[in-house]
Amino acid sequence: MLRLLLLSFALLAMKTAPTLAQDDPHQWLEGVTDPKALDWVQQQNKRSLAVLEQQPRFADFRKRAEDIYADKRRIAYPDIQGDDVFNFWQDDANPRGLWRIATLKSYLTGKPAWRTLLDLDDLAKRENENWVWKGADCLGPVFNRCLVYLSRGARTRRSCGSSTVRPTGSPQTASCSAKPSTGSPGWTTTGCWSRLITARAA
Incomplete structure (x- = not known):
């Protein structure tokens, strides 16, 4: 009797199981680098933009938003x-961004003496990668x-590369490898290895 009951439950579960991912007609849109998916997204963006641009205040709102984004007086959140x-x-000069550091004492003056730890625009150019900032964890x-997290083209965050920034010098960054290296600092990832930043002397 127990076996029949268990068999009934199993058959019921199979009958009511959700459709598998491969049966999803929109599964192809999951390809973040798939030319077909990207072309579809661009078409939808054009349709949406055409509707928005017909709104009387759209141009003004867009200009105000761009001015706020580029305003160097905006708060540098600590x-x-x-x-x-x-x-x-x-900002306009650093579209990918700068990761920088200042002493707390300097920051509280209202005019921080920033020192750049990582220039993503320079890094992306030298390594020929579409690096996007995803944060950092400092020990x-x-x-x-610190371990810095980057992603290629805003995909799932990953740490990559190996770098040291000296207290008064500029970053010395090793190029990123397509294959993980077991001898590299940190842990290996699907892209390459952990990017290690020395923010200042201990």
Whole structure:
């Protein structure tokens, strides 16, 4: 009797199981680099933009939003780590962004003396990669060594590459490898390996 009951439950579960992913007619849109999917997205963007541009106040709203985004007077939101402040900053001159550091004392003056730790525009150009910032984790309590998370073209975040930034120098960044290296610092990933940043001397 118990076997018949279990068999009935199994058959019922199979009958009511959701459609598998491969049966989804829109599954092809999941390909973030698939030319067909990207072309479809561009077509939808054009349709949406055409509707928005017909609105009387759209041009004014867009101009105001762009001015706010590019305004160098906007607040550089602090990520306070010990006695230092980290900040990721984007503007017209740095569209991909700068990851930078200043002392907390300097930040509180209202005119921080920023020092660049990582220039994503320069890194993307040198490594020929579409790097997008995804954040960083710094090791306390000193907060002088950090793992930086980047992604290719805003895909799922991953850490990649190996880099050291000296306290008063410019970044010395190793090029990214398509294959993980077991001898590299940090852990290996599907793209390459962890990017290690030394923010300042211990």
